[in-house]
Amino acid sequence: MVATITAVELANVLSNPNAHLIDVRDQHEWATGHVDGARCVPFEQLRADPDRVLSRDAVLVFICAKGARSLTAAKLVERLGYETIYNVEGGTAAWTRAGLPLTAARAAA
Numbered sequence: 366m367v368a369t370i371t372a373v374e375l376a377n378v379l380s381n382p383n384a385h386l387i388d389v390r391d392q393h394e395w396a397t398g399h400v401d402g403a404r405c406v407p408f409e410q411l412r413a414d415p416d417r418v419l420s421r422d423a424v425l426v427f428i429c430a431k432g433a434r435s436l437t438a439a440k441l442v443e444r445l446g447y448e449t450i451y452n453v454e455g456g457t458a459a460w461t462r463a464g465l466p467l468t469a470a471r472a473a474a
Contacts, residue, residue: 367439367450372460375400375426375453384424387411388457389438398467400428400460408434415442428453428460 370378378384379402388395388403395405406418408429419425425447427435432455439452453459461467 367436367443367452369436369454370426370451371454372463372465375428375460378424378426378451381424383422384426385420386426386428387419387435387438389427389429389434390457394430396469398457398461398469400457401466401468403428408438411438412441415445415447419447421447424449424451426451426453429456431458432456 379386386400386403387406388399389406389408389411391407392405395403399405411418419442425439425442427439427450429435432453435456436452439450443450455462457467
C-alpha cells in the first residue's frame, strides 16, 4: 500500500537509514530546487526499468512538484511488488510552503 505523508512528516521518514527519496521530476525541474538528499529519477526513466533504479529492500519515498507524478510512480512500483512506499502529498510545492529549504544543483565548473 502507498502511504501518503506530508512534507513535514518527510523528515521523520527520512530518518530511516534505509529510506530513499526519489524525485520523479525531469532533470531541469530537479536542478532548479530539490529536497536535500533526493535522487533524481525522472518518471519516464523509472517507468522504463524500475528494477534498474530502485532497491527492493529500501523504503521508497516519491516526490515531484505537486504530488501527482510521484503518486503515479508510487502506484506503479506497488503493482510491481515493492513493499514500503510513501508519496509526499503536495510535493516540493508543499515542502516550500512549509518553510523548508530546497537545494539547487550546482553548475559544473
